[in-house]
Amino acid sequence: MQISIWEKESFYAPKDVIIVGSGLVGLWCAWHLKRKHPKCKVAIVDRGIIPTGASTRNAGFACFGSVTELMADSKKMGSDKMLELVEMRFEGLQRIRKVFGEKHVDFEWCGGYELITQQNDPGKEKLEQEIDSLNRQLKAIVKEAHTFKLADKKIASFGFGNTAHLIENKMEGALHSGKLCQALLQSVQAQGVTVLNAVEIAGFEKIGDQVALYTNQHIHLTTKKLLICTNAFAAQLLPGLDIVPARGQVLVTSPIPKLAIRGTFHYDEGFYYFRNLGDRILLGGARNKAIEAETTTEMNITDTIQHELEHFLSTYLLPGHTYQITDRWSGIMGMGGEKMPIVKEVSPDVFCAVRMSGMGVALAAVVGEKVAKMLQ
Numbered sequence: 001m002q003i004s005i006w007e008k009e010s011f012y013a014p015k016d017v018i019i020v021g022s023g024l025v026g027l028w029c030a031w032h033l034k035r036k037h038p039k040c041k042v043a044i045v046d047r048g049i050i051p052t053g054a055s056t057r058n059a060g061f062a063c064f065g066s067v068t069e070l071m072a073d074s075k076k077m078g079s080d081k082m083l084e085l086v087e088m089r090f091e092g093l094q095r096i097r098k099v100f101g102e103k104h105v106d107f108e109w110c111g112g113y114e115l116i117t118q119q120n121d122p123g124k125e126k127l128e129q130e131i132d133s134l135n136r137q138l139k140a141i142v143k144e145a146h147t148f149k150l151a152d153k154k155i156a157s158f159g160f161g162n163t164a165h166l167i168e169n170k171m172e173g174a175l176h177s178g179k180l181c182q183a184l185l186q187s188v189q190a191q192g193v194t195v196l197n198a199v200e201i202a203g204f205e206k207i208g209d210q211v212a213l214y215t216n217q218h219i220h221l222t223t224k225k226l227l228i229c230t231n232a233f234a235a236q237l238l239p240g241l242d243i244v245p246a247r248g249q250v251l252v253t254s255p256i257p258k259l260a261i262r263g264t265f266h267y268d269e270g271f272y273y274f275r276n277l278g279d280r281i282l283l284g285g286a287r288n289k290a291i292e293a294e295t296t297t298e299m300n301i302t303d304t305i306q307h308e309l310e311h312f313l314s315t316y317l318l319p320g321h322t323y324q325i326t327d328r329w330s331g332i333m334g335m336g337g338e339k340m341p342i343v344k345e346v347s348p349d350v351f352c353a354v355r356m357s358g359m360g361v362a363l364a365a366v367v368g369e370k371v372a373k374m375l376q
């Protein structure tokens with residue numbers, strides 16, 4: 001098929017910036033770029049018919065980290081970096097609410113909880129010390145003295161088994177990931193961004209002052225600057241970056257009459273996560289039960305993980321209830337040795353914003369702003 005002159009001069013016309021990947025990071029980058037430089041010609045290219053990585057396939061937690069996770073991060077990365085990351089996520093959540101409004105993306109300040117199992121219980125005193133220490137450090141960021149607090153009294157009302165303690169985070173919420181991606185797409189298109197779907201970028205090459213993009217179609221694209229936002233799939237175009245794919249599997253139940261579970265919940269150091277979707281339960285995780293098999297970019301589900309999730313559901317969350325599993329899916333996260341995202345110029349005029357470490361819903365809004373500054 002040949003390309004018409006109309007196509008050549010519109011959809012496929014040379015751009016100032018081409019973004020590969022229309023997940024939350026690519027979309028927020030385009031959003032900030034157009035805000036900062038309205039005349040900049042921007043295109044987003046994605047190989048999926050819709051964004052097809054993690055952004056529309058996640059759990060929709062509007063979160064910035066649980067107590068055990070932040071304590072572990074602090075040990076591993078140092079408290080300054082841990083706080084830097086929390087601040088980025090927290091700012092990202094405010095940005096989403098400010099730009100789109102809570103109603104539009106079903107943003108709900110439902111409160112988040114972390115379950116401490118009897119096996120992992122460090123003791124109430126130690127937990128209280130950790131909560132105090134984190135609350136003191138977070139105060140400057142969230143402008144709130146008691147972000148986290150022990151909420152053991154709620155264990156019985158939620159009906160959880162095998163739970164020694166419950167930590168509440170009143171600054172955590174939930175949103176609708178599909179509606180957020182759609183709202184962002186509509187917003188960037190309204191600002192003049194060209195969105196090309198079902199086009200896979202197979203490679204790129206710097207030729208003179210342009211970057212040429214090679215695709216799986218009969219089209220070549222050119223741009224002054226290339227921005228790669230392919231997260232878990234980054235190795236295809238940028239081998240050598242410290243990014244490992246990590247599949248996350250999810251299931252959703254049919255409506256549960258009188259469901260007591262309300263909010264977002266983290267369990268077993270975040271390896272399990274669940275929330276209510278109205279009166280249904282969305283449950284995901286259990287990746288630690290088959291870590292090698294789940295280190296993959298294959299977007300399918302497996303019996304091992306799905307059975308484990310079902311077992312967890314019937315044993316700890318919904319003992320005695322009758323329900324069906326109505327939906328199952330997976331998405332792919334981008335992990336690495338470090339939790340900080342990789343946002344940098346990898347070679348002249350080629351940039352990347354990748355590795356959201358499984359918590360990019362909030363991060364993406366702030367990463368996008370960083371990128372827009374870097375590309376000016």
Ligand SMILES: Cc1cc2nc3c(=O)[nH]c(=O)nc-3n(C[C@H](O)[C@H](O)[C@H](O)COP(=O)(O)OP(=O)(O)OC[C@H]3O[C@@H](n4cnc5c(N)ncnc54)[C@H](O)[C@@H]3O)c2cc1C
Pocket residue numbers: 020021022023024025026045046047048050051052053054055056057058059060061062063199200201202229230231232233236237247248249250284330331332333334353354355356357358359360361362364
């Ligand atoms: C099951 C699951 C649950 C999660 N739950 C949460 C949560 O509750 N809260 C939270 O904050 N985070 C969560 N995350 C993580 C969060 O969804 C991600 O961090 C975030 O969506 C990453 O966005 P992204 O734009 O970087 O990547 P992606 O959304 O993966 O987007 C990358 C895009 O690049 C495209 N692409 C890849 N290669 C090419 C190519 N060669 N050419 C063209 N296009 C290409 C893909 O099609 C894809 O659309 C979860 C992730 C998963 C998988």
